[in-house]
Amino acid sequence: GAVVSQHPSWVICKSGTSVKIECRSLDFQATTMFWYRQFPKQSLMLMATSNEGSKATYEQGVEKDKFLINHASLTLSTLTVTSAHPEDSSFYICSASPGQAFSGNTIYFGEGSWLTVV
Amino acid sequence: AQSVTQPDIHITVSEGASLELRCNYSYGATPYLFWYVQSPGQGLQLLLKYFSGDTLVQGIKGFEAEFKRSQSSFNLRKPSVHWSDAAEYFCAVATGYSSASKIIFGSGTRLSIRP
Numbered sequence: 001g002a003v004v005s006q007h008p009s010w011v012i013c014k015s016g017t018s019v020k021i022e023c024r025s026l027d028f029q030a031t032t033m034f035w036y037r038q039f040p041k042q043s044l045m046l047m048a049t050s051n052e053g054s055k056a057t058y059e060q061g062v063e064k065d066k067f068l069i070n071h072a073s074l075t076l077s078t079l080t081v082t083s084a085h086p087e088d089s090s091f092y093i094c095s096a097s098p099g100q101a102f103s104g105n106t107i108y109f110g111e112g113s114w115l116t117v118v
Numbered sequence: 119a120q121s122v123t124q125p126d127i128h129i130t131v132s133e134g135a136s137l138e139l140r141c142n143y144s145y146g147a148t149p150y151l152f153w154y155v156q157s158p159g160q161g162l163q164l165l166l167k168y169f170s171g172d173t174l175v176q177g178i179k180g181f182e183a184e185f186k187r188s189q190s191s192f193n194l195r196k197p198s199v200h201w202s203d204a205a206e207y208f209c210a211v212a213t214g215y216s217s218a219s220k221i222i223f224g225s226g227t228r229l230s231i232r233p
Contacts, residue, residue: 046222
């Protein structure tokens with residue numbers, strides 16, 4: 001079945017550096033992908049909608065210059081956390097859906113990426 | 119705006135007992151509703167979804183959920199829980215009907231199983 005894969009599964013970086021997380025749809029094309037952030041023991045909060053070939057749409061309160069999203073192809077979206085700080089440490093999850101409509105399809109979530117900023 | 123409310127933060131049930139996790143949604147039209155489960159440190163697994171049709175939806179692992187429009191609810195049930203069901207459960211609603219629609223999650227309910 002359709003799979004969404006994230007890489008890396010976990011990453012530790014130094015404060016002030018940037019880190020990139022990839023989200024790939026392995027056997028379907030996704031014009032839209034979504035990025036979520038989940039702090040420990042909290043729910044998933046939508047950060048942004050990644051649109052292939054155009055700018056991402058960010059949710060209110062999410063800094064677009066800090067969380068750079070690139071959706072250069074129909075199977076890959078990347079989230080770059082720039083100048084990371086310890087408060088950016090979180091679990092980042094992406095999702096994507098094949099096709100245009102939900103009916104008969106579903107949304108697939110990546111396995112998530114743990115980011116720890118030290 | 120669309121929203122999902124899970125009123126129970128933490129529930130503990132005995133192994134073998136029945137379970138019901140509550141979920142209420144706010145949406146102007148017929149919603150697309152989901153239940154996901156997340157084990158500690160893991161990603162999300164879809165338990166079941168409701169798009170249309172039969173309001174009683176069967177999912178994996180013996181779970182089911184019933185869509186009640188009059189109550190704006192989509193409660194998750196299981197007749198007999200197993201210790202392996204201990205996890206975090208999220209109810210979610212889609213904001214539209216296309217693959218470009220957002221998924222809004224509830225705050226989650228943590229399920230603990232008493233031996």
